[in-house]
Amino acid sequence: MWAATSNNTLWQTLALFKPVTYFAGATLALLTCCRLLLAGLYAERVESAxxxxDFIVLGVRADLIQVGYFTLIPLLVLSPLSMVLHKSIAQRWWRRLWTVWFLICALVLWFMEVSTPAFLAQYDTRPNRLFFEYLAYPKEVFSTLIHGFAGWLFTGIASTLVFVYLSYRWYKKSEANFQPRVIKRRYLIAVIPVLIVTTLFGIRSTLAHRPANPAFFAVTSDAMVNSLILNSTYTLEYALYNLKHEAQANRVYGKLTDEEIINEVRKVPYLANLEFPFADYPTVHYQSASAKRKIPLNIVVILEESLGATFVESLGGMPLTPNLERLKKQGWWFENLYATGTRSVRGIEAVISGFLPTRARSTVKLSGSQRQFFTLADTLSREGYNTEFIYGGQAHFDNMASFFIGNGFQSVIDQDDYESPQFVGSWGVSDQDLLNKLHQRLSQADNSAPQFTLAFTSSNHEPFEFPDGEITLAEQPKQTVNNAVKYADHALGEFFAKAQKSDYWQNTLFLVVADHDTRVYGDELIPVSKFHIPGLILGADIKPKTISAISSQIDLPPTLLSLAGISAYLPTVGQDLSQPDVQPENRAMMQFGDNYGWLEQHINGPRLTLLQVDKSVKQFCYQSSPQSLALIEDRPQPEHIRKVQAFAMLPSILYQQRAYFVPRQ
Known part of the structure; x- marks a missing residue:
């Protein structure tokens, strides 16, 4: 009789933890179903990877980590309440708090999963830091969603409201049916530690030296499939967690000391013979201009939104940019130019600052780079230039205005500064309005001082809005990326037709370059072809030339300054490709999520060296047409690995030590 009563009391004690069982079972089923639905949308890529x-088992294992986090919190917080659970009122509050907590957690999991398809379609990965970064710009984000993903948006809102309603009904019913139980404190003291230890083991997910993290589940060569193995709540939480490590984001790629990193970078041929006179600014060196000019040229950078090589016929893309194809015959055309990243701020960071890419947010957004951070504008303002940023949208987007004003730009023109624009879309005025403003500003400039202008286009941005009647559409419906690219090229052609007839043409150097390609995705750990972008330097006395060497966006700032006739101290480790007696380094670097790629020309063709978090270094043969990465079984030479690791780790050192700046003398 006593044994039966004891067992009954034990079961009643265990029944207090029914919410844990229900939550774990329901959420594992929910996340698995959502994962399989997403995998069904990309079945071909999943099956090939x-x-x-294995996909299902690894997914459940990843989900157990997230379920464990959500379970551990109330276990630790509510454990003190267990001392009074022999009282019915304490039992009611115990159950109520557990239930409300788990319903909130289930709602978060549901919301993140239902938000995933649209994000996946846009960025080829589960929600990451961009998911919360862009919440600061509701107008632009909502417009993109309503025009490009309206179906998913309304499905997500409606299903979440239904989820909340059903949860509320279930909660009220469970409250009405609650019955207090006979509880023995000694059983609670035994059960709770077991649950805590089991939950901690589920979170750790392995007996290895390090607990599981996203890199642990990166088991395929397709980064998107690796993200599908996880769940969206976990990927978002990990992105938030990584914010505190931003200063050292790329330290994960090697174990080199700061001194070893600096020495490795300085060893590359185009830097090897230079002097680095500032101990606190280890990459600052003096660059002598290749072009000797009595009066330096104006410099204009036209940063084209999402204009990847995908859309340029001579670079293996579609025939959507006839004006760019015509203009390339009049200047320096970069055949093998690669972006450093996949977002606009990464392109700004590389083209305007020559800063190497990292896993962290772009320095355009980071707090430690809002002042005393190198930009072309800072250097040129010291040389007497007037410096200006012209944008068609709101300049506060992506923190651009703050970064620019704090680092050498003397004026910022944005959407509020256009009188009677021809067309205004979700992202601001049209490219024609922007480039008309650029032409106006250059025509009216005071010739007593040279000009530096950055103009950033936006028409080729989802939802791809532009004025009617300007182009013959490439396809139907109107608002597609191909039509937007064709319009962007049309606006560019109109601008240069006017510029070449203007008074400022003969003393102005223009750079036309993309910030990145649109929707960078692919079934490789780094989709190299989606980093390929066009670049063109023309104007003034520039003679036609084709740059066939592999080059990076970070090579553009030193090259521009040199061609314009500016000799100056610079911290960038990009190469001045205008120097006549220096061979191009023939390399480019690119950051894709947590993966760092180093593309370099080899005697047998381009090779990609890949650095991953907590993974061994890999090397691939790269073929651009059709794109393919073939794994090289032999491990890369140690000297090569050290060089790549040094360049990958360098930006974290420079940012952390606030050393990417030319000290004022």
Missing amino acids: INWL
């Missing part, structure tokens, strides 16, 4: 059983 991993077998379905």
